[in-house]
Structures are given as C-alpha cells and as structure tokens.
Amino acid sequence: MVSELIRLSWEDFNEPLESDGTEMENFLNDLDNYPHAFVLGSIMDKQIQADRAWAIPYKVYKELGNFDIDFLSNVPLEKYKELFNKGSYHRFNDKCATEFYEGVHKIKEDYGGDASKIWSGKPTSKTIVNRFLEFKGVGPKIATMATNILIREYKIKVSDFEAIDVSVDSQVEKVMPRLGLVSQNPTKEEIIIKAREMNPEYPGIIDRTLWKVGREYCHNTNPDCDNCPLKNECDYYLKPQKGETEDKFNKLIKLGEMHDKGLLSDEEFASLKQELLAEDTTTKTND
DSSP states (O other), X not given: OHHHHHHHHHHHHTSOOOOOOOHHHHHHTOTTTOHHHHHHHHHXXXXXXXXXXXXXXXXXXXXXXXXXXXXXXXXXXHHHHHHHHHHTOSSSHHHHHHHHHXXXXXXXXXXXXXXXXXXXXXXXXXXXXXXXXXXXXXXXXXXXXXHHHHHHTSOOOOSOOTTOOOOOOHHHHHHXXXXXXXXXXXXXXXXXXHHHHHOTTOGGGGHHHHHHHHHHTOOSSSOOGGGOTTGGGOHHHHSOOOXXXXXXXXXXXXXXXXXXXXXXXXXXXXXXXXXXXXXXXXXXXXO
C-alpha cells in the first residue's frame, strides 16, 4: 500500500501545472508578476471552500483595477473591509480583510515588495514553511500546504522536502483510515506522524493523491471502489466496514467536511466529534 501510494504521488508530482486558462487562473499562476497573489490566496484558504478562498486576490484586483504591491500597500484597511463585506468574500470578512491588509504590508516591509523572496534561492523546505508561519492568520496547515503547492505545482526549487507535512483535510481524514494506514478515528497528529513514517524525505508527497482519490472515488456513500487506483490494497474495499462502525465513520467524515467548508467553527467541530466518539464509549460500557 505504502509503495503504491508513494508511486502514484510521484507520478502526480511530475505532472505539469493544471490550469483552465481563464483570466483568473492565469492571474493566480503568474508568480513572475504577482507572487503576492499566491501568498495572499494562501492566507485566505481556511474555513471556506478552496476555490472561493483563492479567488479573493483576483476579486480584489478586479475591484481596485491594480494589484501592484505598492498600490495595494496604500489601500486603507477600511477599504479592504468594505470590499470583503460587500462581496461576501469570506465567512469571516473583517478578520480576513485584516489578514489580507497585514499580509500586503508584511510583503512590502519584510520582502521589499517581492513575495517571491519567500521561496527564491533554493532554501530548505523548513525555511519556506517558517516564513509563511510569520504571516498573521497562517498556521502549520496553511504553511505546509502553501510550500507543498509551490514545490509540486510550480516546481519551485528547494534543497529538501523534509519539512513538508501532509495537510490534513476532510479528504485525507477519510481516505487514510479507509486504506488502513491509520486508525478509524485518527487525530491530525496520528496522520502527520504516519505520513512522516511512510516517506520521511517528503511526507507531504501523498497530499494531492489522497485529495484526488477522496474527491473522485472515495465518496462518503457509494464510493467508486471499482475504479479507484488504490483498490487492490485498500482495507475498505477488501474488508468493507459494516453497521454502526461505518455509520459513525461516515458521520465523522461529514463533520470534517462541514468544518472545512466553514459551516462549523473549530470549537463546534471539536465538541461534536467528542460527542460522537463518546457515544461509542458509552455503548461499550453498557455492553
């Protein structure tokens, strides 16, 4: 299982950058002229769907008519808040408008207005991750995700891949247990540690493959196991789960997806997950 997953992941790694050729895609992929669009899009990518988050820099550009970093740094915070709220850019418009504003100023002040300095010069993967972590609103998940995208999609040169962990989202939380790589109700830490164990030189290499398998084949209900490239080494396919255990597992997956989409706060997600797992403990105790 591990070798096949890693093999598929490296195949995916070597694929060219995917783009639909739209004006927005071309804008976001233009690291030569707008590297700060990538950084600001990364900062926005939390608690809403990824497509909506990554569209925010483009929407700001279309509203203001200019995306030069010097121009952006002269836009007042209140204007950003106005744009975010008027266009309902994010679930947390004031908060993310502030993070966008502060991100612009950090790029201007710390990197001389050139965001590509975050990853230029073939740095270590840890250096890039740490630089992203310095931005307000960026935690380990976003920092490793952004670094991974730069390396995997944009072929940015780095001296190593060791600090790039798997970004744990609802797809990863669904697929890894079904493959039998982690427990049925894994913590994020368990998933990250397992990925490091599987491929210590580049733990995050499996990220996109797991995401694609989760989206295209490993559906919450009626998964398309017959066409899944990992079916022959998958516990779920070879030894399907039944009854209450599977029902509980699907509920956990659904909660994770609602959290990723911003429909549940961190606190609500943690509370509901704890209640669901507690039901299992109560049942066993009564038995």
